[in-house]
Amino acid sequence: MKLSIIIPVLNEAPMIVQTLRCLQLFRRRGHEVIVVDGGSDDQSPLMATPFSDKVIQGLRGRSRQMNTGAESSTAEILLFLHVDTFLPHDADQLIIKGMNDKCRLWGRFDVKLSGKRPLLRIIESLMNWRSRLSGIATGDQGIFVKREFFEKIGGFPEIDLMEDIALCKMLKKYGRPLCLWQRVTTASRRWEEKGLFRTVLLMWFLRLAYFFKADPKRLVKLYYP
Numbered sequence: 001m002k003l004s005i006i007i008p009v010l011n012e013a014p015m016i017v018q019t020l021r022c023l024q025l026f027r028r029r030g031h032e033v034i035v036v037d038g039g040s041d042d043q044s045p046l047m048a049t050p051f052s053d054k055v056i057q058g059l060r061g062r063s064r065q066m067n068t069g070a071e072s073s074t075a076e077i078l079l080f081l082h083v084d085t086f087l088p089h090d091a092d093q094l095i096i097k098g099m100n101d102k103c104r105l106w107g108r109f110d111v112k113l114s115g116k117r118p119l120l121r122i123i124e125s126l127m128n129w130r131s132r133l134s135g136i137a138t139g140d141q142g143i144f145v146k147r148e149f150f151e152k153i154g155g156f157p158e159i160d161l162m163e164d165i166a167l168c169k170m171l172k173k174y175g176r177p178l179c180l181w182q183r184v185t186t187a188s189r190r191w192e193e194k195g196l197f198r199t200v201l202l203m204w205f206l207r208l209a210y211f212f213k214a215d216p217k218r219l220v221k222l223y224y225p
Contacts, residue, residue: 001075001076001077001096001100002030002031002032002074002075002076002077003026003031003032003075003077003078003079003092003095003096003144004031004032004034004069004070004073004074004075004077004078004079004147005023005026005031005032005033005034005079005081006034006036006066006069006070006073006078006079006080006081007019007020007033007034007035007036007069007081007082007083008036008038008058008062008065008066008069008080008082008083009035009036009037009038009040009044009045009048009065009083010037010038010039010040010044010060011040011041011042011044012040012042012044012083013040013042013043013044013047015083015084015187016035016044016047016048016083017047017048017051019083019084019085019086020033020035020048020051020052021051022086022087023051023087024051025089026087026091026092027053029092031075031092032053032054032073032074032075033051033052033053033054034052034053034054034055034056034069034072034073035048035052035054035055035056035069036056036057036058036065036066036068036069037055037056037057037058037065038058038059038060038061038062038064038065039057039060045057054072056068056069056072061158061160062139062163063156063157063158063159063160063163064156064158066080066155066156066163067155067156067158070147070150070151070155073147075147076146076147076148077095077096077099077144077145077146077147078144078145078146078147078150079091079095079142079143079144080139080142080143080144081142082139082140082186084186084187084189085111085139085140085142085184085185085186085187086184086185086186087109087142087184088109088182088183088184090182091109091142091182091184094180094182095107095144095178095180098178098180099144099146099178102178104175104176104177104178105145105146105149105171105174105175106143106144106145106146106149106171106175106177106178107143107144107145107177107178107179107180108131108137108141108142108143108144108177108178108179108180109141109142109180109182109183109184110128110131110141110179110180110181110182110183110184111124111127111128111138111140111141111183111184111185111186112124112183112184112185112186113185113186113187113188113191114185114186114187114188114189115188115191115192117192117196119196120188120191120196123191123196123200127140127141131179132179135168135172135176135177136165136168136169136172137164137168137177138164138165139163139164140184140186141184142184143164143167143168145171149171149174153167153170153171153174155167157170159216159217160216160217160219160220161206161210161216161219161220162206162207162210162216162219165207165210202222205222206219206222
């Protein structure tokens, strides 16, 4: 079994090469890396080209970009990865073995935030346990799903925010996720730039508002002011 690693990007020139360099070992193992650009006005697509199997232009919006990437993919398993999230070196083996051994259709990793502040250790632990108990993952955790199953449910709902939560709710109807204890490392840049407590409160508010059917178009304006 092979993976298609799909990465939505928008103006990520400062870190896209670092991210893609770390994925080259997976390309050497026969997996593919697909970058879907949402209309960057920096050099992101050009910088991604030497390190990717495909660089595609898509409509702006993470859900739309990831659906576009899935449509052009060829592997049996789709792994959706944020540009600031880094996989363990044996991620492909963990996914394939775990899905085969436990007969799961989809799953995610535990997450580690990159910063060193002690509060980040608490935040990441709460994120992991909440996800494990609820069966709901976020995009920072590297969601993976069998291609045929992803196509069956129609892919990501094309909404402006909370597309990962919406996808997981649909996936859960067909089975619990494979919750891998091994961790992806995701950048804590947003947490530290905006303030840890402020970001935690904002995330809780957005999730609660989405639960009560708030329009994602309004929520995205709070997330990306």
